[in-house]
Amino acid sequence: MLELRRLALLHQFAVHGTIAATAAASGYSASAVSQQLSVLEREVGRTLLERTARSATLTEAGHTLAAHAAVILDAAEAAEADLAGTSVRGRVVVSTIPTAAAAWASALIEVSRAHPDLELVVHQHSPDEALRRLRTRETDLAVVDEWSNHIPREPGLHRRELHRDPLYLTGDPAGGTWLCAPPDQPSRPGTDRLLRELGIEPAVRWEFDGLPMIAALVARGAGAAILPGLALAGTGLPATPLDRHRRIDAVLRQGSRTRPAITAVLNALHTFVTNTAKVANPADSGGVAR
Numbered sequence: 001m002l003e004l005r006r007l008a009l010l011h012q013f014a015v016h017g018t019i020a021a022t023a024a025a026s027g028y029s030a031s032a033v034s035q036q037l038s039v040l041e042r043e044v045g046r047t048l049l050e051r052t053a054r055s056a057t058l059t060e061a062g063h064t065l066a067a068h069a070a071v072i073l074d075a076a077e078a079a080e081a082d083l084a085g086t087s088v089r090g091r092v093v094v095s096t097i098p099t100a101a102a103a104w105a106s107a108l109i110e111v112s113r114a115h116p117d118l119e120l121v122v123h124q125h126s127p128d129e130a131l132r133r134l135r136t137r138e139t140d141l142a143v144v145d146e147w148s149n150h151i152p153r154e155p156g157l158h159r160r161e162l163h164r165d166p167l168y169l170t171g172d173p174a175g176g177t178w179l180c181a182p183p184d185q186p187s188r189p190g191t192d193r194l195l196r197e198l199g200i201e202p203a204v205r206w207e208f209d210g211l212p213m214i215a216a217l218v219a220r221g222a223g224a225a226i227l228p229g230l231a232l233a234g235t236g237l238p239a240t241p242l243d244r245h246r247r248i249d250a251v252l253r254q255g256s257r258t259r260p261a262i263t264a265v266l267n268a269l270h271t272f273v274t275n276t277a278k279v280a281n282p283a284d285s286g287g288v289a290r
Contacts, residue, residue, distance in 0.1 A: 004076055006040040007069040009033055010048065012136045014066035019056055025138050040065075073137070074156060077255035081262075088264045089117035095130035096122060096143035099211055099230040100162075100248055107272035111265055118261055127186050131157075134251060140262055142251040143269070145228075147190025151247065156254050160266065163248040163273045165228040167194070168239035170218055176203030177223030179214045187211065187246070191226040194244060 013022045013033075023030040034056075041048050048062035058066060084090075094108070101124055112120045125133065127144035134142045134157065143162070146152075151159065167190075171179070178195070181187045195202065206223060208214050211231035218225050219237055228246050232239055250269060256262050 002043065002072070003040075004073065006036050006043075007065075007072055008137065009036050010040060010062070010066050011069040011073060013037065013049075013056075014058060014063070014069075015132065015136045025133075025136055070156070074253065074255040077137075077253065078258070081256055081259035084258075084260050086260055087117070088115040088260045090261050091119040091121065092141065092261050092265050093121045093123065093139045094141045094143065094265065095125040095133050095139040097127060097130075097145050097248070098124050099165075099228065100143045100145075102212065103230045103233065104269060104272055107268045108265070110272075111268035115261075115264060118264065120265065131251065134253065137253075140252065140256060141265060144249055144251060145186060146247045146249065147187055148193075151249070157251055158254050158257055159249045159251050160270070161247060162250050162270060163230075164245040165230050165248055167226055167228055167242045167244040167246060168232060169198075169224065169242055170215075170227055170232060170237045170239040171224035172221070173200065173224035175223060177206060178202035178204070179206050179208065179217055179223045179225040181211070181214070182207045182209065185209070190246065194226050194242060198242075 009022060009026060009028075012025050013019070016022045016025060019030050019033050023033045026033065028036070037049060044061075044065065046061040046065075047059050048065060049056045050059050101122065105122075108120060108122060112118060123139070125139075125142075127142075127146075130139060130142035130144055131154075133139035145165070153159075178200075180191055204223075206217070208217065211227055214225050215227055215231045215235050215237065217223070218227070219235055226242065227239075250266055252262060252266070
């Protein structure tokens with residue numbers, strides 16, 4: 001009988017690609033991960049990893065079993081969710097983009113207080129990292145943003161729209177300095193596309209990680225930026241609406257959709273966002289330029 005814990009390690013290795021990264025994600029030592037995968041090889045009677053002194057890669061049999069492992073782990077998670085009844089208990093790990101964490105923290109605090117048996121852990125991650133952690137089961141719920149009109153679909157994952165965050169032009173564009181995220185961040189292609197639509201060619205770009213940092217620099221007169229409402233909320237910055245938005249989704253694994261603890265967290269977020277959506281709009285503080 002295949003052991004779920006070892007299958008989970010194989011699945012994580014397939015995603016991470018190295019023993020060291022699998023160890024960091026699973027909480028085991030690298031030697032323990034290697035030993036458990038060796039035990040799994042003996043159990044199935046096949047070589048799953050091609051090892052060298054410095055690296056390891058999946059064999060054809062390893063790829064085959066890793067694909068089955070993902071299905072088996074999904075089924076086990078769904079079974080646990082079905083057997084959980086209605087009790088909101090256990091550990092739920094949330095990976096979220098920074099602006100959502102700051103704006104919606106009170107909803108997470110409230111759901112924790114309402115359910116004493118719920119252990120809620122929240123981490124800040126980029127959308128790509130949050131989704132990677134969701135696939136490897138390091139995270140149970142990922143809050144991610146999407147700046148294009150294309151919403152990716154991935155087998156085994158379920159998306160629920162939480163918020164359409166309006167975009168604004170803020171700061172003084174006359175100086176030609178534009179503040180933006182680095183090219184590898186999800187907001188960058190979206191803001192570049194909007195600048196092209198507006199006919200703006202930045203003379204100088206300053207790149208910073210984190211939309212709140214960009215908003216803070218705009219407030220100091222460093223330049224202009226395209227920012228979403230959640231990043232502008234509470235700053236008092238004048239802003240011009242652009243009739244565009246970024247979409248913020250909650251993403252979870254299909255197998256965990258019926259787990260009461262995850263459902264409670266997801267519903268708390270959805271209810272809070274629905275009831276307070278206008279608060280995130282700079283227009284409420286008189287900051288929008290008309």
